Amino acid sequence: MTNENYHHENLKAELITKGLKLLDEEGYEKFSLRKVAKVCNVSHTAPYRHFKSKDDLIIAIAIEIQHRFNQSLQEAVDKYPNDTKSQIKEMGYSYVKFFIENPEYLRLLFLSDLVKNIKNDYCELLEDGDPPFRTFYNAIERLSAENQNNATGSSADPNELALSCWGLVHGMAILISKKDFSYDGDYLELVRKILWSGTFLN
Amino acid sequence: MTNENYHHENLKAELITKGLKLLDEEGYEKFSLRKVAKVCNVSHTAPYRHFKSKDDLIIAIAIEIQHRFNQSLQEAVDKYPNDTKSQIKEMGYSYVKFFIENPEYLRLLFLSDLVKNIKNDYCELLEDGDPPFRTFYNAIERLSAENQNNATGSSADPNELALSCWGLVHGMAILISKKDFSYDGDYLELVRKILWSGTFLN
DNA sequence: ATTATTATGTTTACAGTGTCAACATAATAA
DNA sequence: TTATTATGTTGACACTGTAAACATAATAAT
Incomplete structure (x- = not known):
């Protein structure tokens, strides 16, 4: 044409x-x-x-990466149907893995100040078909409901669950990906151990 | 003169x-x-x-902030002599508090790419009288030793302890400080609850 | 005390940046 | 066929970090 x-x-x-x-x-x-x-x-x-600006292009790139990231989280959930805790653990693992493998994406999605602009000017990211962390929050709410019935030791407060689970994997991802935490062994193995050894979510 | x-x-x-x-x-x-x-x-x-460069000035500023940050961690430790777990919990609380109150410092210390330059070119930060995270790592190692004797459920692997404890507070600090995690109540209360309610470090 | 050197300022210059205005042409609508 | 819009261009502007050449205050060497 x-x-x-x-x-x-x-x-x-x-x-x-x-x-x-x-x-x-x-x-x-x-x-x-x-x-x-x-x-x-x-x-x-x-x-x-x-x-319309440099930031605008960067945001478009960030949206692209956001999609891939979310897809990776969704795959983690699909691995364990009907097992909320395992879903969350596996999501956490994928979360860290994603940013260890792509350190630059971490900056782009979370460490630049543009993220809040994304939320303000590009609500598609939060509303449209591929909402970031929707998958995560859904799992958290399911877990909260489960914890309300089964009287385990874990909390049933969704805010508490969300901040602690998300905080842990977010922090580990950043520390490792930015090389603030140094370790001789395999980082992902250590992360897997932390998430699945029992002290996290039980 | x-x-x-x-x-x-x-x-x-x-x-x-x-x-x-x-x-x-x-x-x-x-x-x-x-x-x-x-x-x-x-x-x-x-x-x-x-x-010698713009980055050089920024690093000098970062060192200044690093000192204040470390001082705040040390004060947390001093609150609980002879109680390692409480020291770590209180450090975590101070950690998050520090960056909630000074969001810009977070960028400076952890989110810019200069931190690694600090470590490379400004080893004073890691060697001299005010080593960052020395206080933290010391406590972790003490806890590791304690966990080796008392057969509690917690791990005795210092790497596992360090990454999970540091990761959690680091992540929460960033999520809250950068407003990625939104919550109607008092953030610091929620953090305190997470750290002291029992699921974190027993 | 005089002189040379160093520490710490200045002005000028340059390349690189994001962004805007004015312009040109291809594609499309009237 | 003509008017409008979409998408490119060149040129300009203010701002950035940084280097070079220069000037003078403080200090060291003679």
Whole structure:
């Protein structure tokens, strides 16, 4: 259809793809709009036809990653139908694994200040078909209900459950992924041990 | 001694102080060397006589904050002499409190990529009189030893203990401080409940 | 005491950044 | 066929970090 000499066919998608690649290679700090434009063989202001600012492009990239992340959590849940605690443990494991394998994504999703902008300006992330942490919160609420019936030692307060479970895996992911916690052995094995050894959720 | 019209007496200290203030007010992203210089009534390259780069100044500021943070952890330990578990719980509480009260410090200490540079180029932070997390790790090792004797349910593996304890408080601090976890009640009360209700460290 | 050196400022310059305005042309709608 | 919109371009601006060349106060060496 389009004259591919002049128009670029699908610049928007390419900006996201190449932008993500650049982010992986050079890291969040050195990420620059002009570099992405250059990689796409396009003038330095061309991205402004598709994104209203640099942050806007970064947010689009973050949304892309958010999808993959959520998919990974969903797979963890599907591994243990009808076993809420195992679902949560497996989600925690996937959570940490995801960010150990992609340290740059952690910055993008949680450590930059854009996340709150995502929530404000891009509510699709919280409302649309692929809501982040919906899977997680659903499991937490199921567990809360279960704990209310079975009188185990664990709490039935969903806030308490959510903050402690999420906090633990979030913290471990960040500490390991940013190399603040150093350990000679296999990090993921240690995480698995922590999540499944009994002290966590029972 | 010095002619205060020309020379600035103690620019280095003032750069750190005013820089920290600027960081508090405008946040990490908008922090700029030239702004700090202007606030100190000095030309925009004057800071280079005291810091070899922008990152270098930021690191100096981070060291300053690191000291305060460590002091807060030490106070928590001192509250419970001879009770390792309570020390760790109280440290966790102080940990979260510190970053809830100073969200910008969290970025500075843990979320920027400079921390690893601190560890590499500024080993004083890890070696000198005020080593970060030394207090924490000491307590963990004491707990590990205790758990080896008393056959409680808790693990005696110091790595497991360190990662799970540190991970939990680190994660909660970040989630709350960055407003990823939203809650109507008092955050610190919830944290205290999580740390002291029994499921954490027995 | 004079002189050389160092510490600590200054101005100027440069490349890189995000962003805006003005313009040009391809694709599409009227 | 014409008007409008979508999508690209070039050029400019203010701002950034940083280096070089220079100036002077404080200090060390002679």
